[in-house]
Amino acid sequence: NAGVTQTPKFQVLKTGQSMTLQCAQDMNHEYMSWYRQDPGMGLRLIHYSVGAGITDQGEVPNGYNVSRSTTEDFPLRLLSAAPSQTSVYFCASSQALPRGGANVLTFGAGSRLTVL
């Protein structure tokens, strides 16, 4: 089915290790974003991209890198994992907004990351 695909679904890391969470969408959406979800804190925006080659920081960008080389893919990199990055990560995408329009997000199923 068309949509947003995230891999892996589960990952355990040791402090200091690096890894990449993958996100791919097949809906030709211009906008993609990464959120983390922690208990009692809703979803917090990490990074987002409004098109290939363009990325910007969200609310909690520290410790994470992103790139957008194609419209379809938006990987999230943790260069040196810390226990504070233990969370569930969601990737989301949406179509380019018309002026004054709504950013309707389609979410992936999430990636649960544990950093020991």
Add this chain to the structure above:
Amino acid sequence: TQLLEQSPQFLSIQEGENLTVYCNSSSVFSSLQWYRQEPGEGPVLLVTVVTGGEVKKLKRLTFQFGDARKDSSLHITAAQPGDTGLYLCAGTNTGGFKTIFGAGTRLFVKA
């Protein structure tokens, strides 16, 4: 920094009761969305509101966007156990691409 304050954080009610969830901010948003999330899944869109004062109805759910586009509410009439879940409000900035979420309201409807 834009913030969305959602209340209450947790709500446990009996089947048949009515409830209202609030989403407030000091910032103006170009649009506001309500999502529902089930355990182990990503949020799924319920509704989008874009015009100040707009009211939308989705069966027993009524959504309202404040006149100043800074706040919104979700009202559920005659709640059912199937309404149990995490409800999230989300606002998009007036530039159009940055969407932030409230902390969510966890609703539990007892049969």
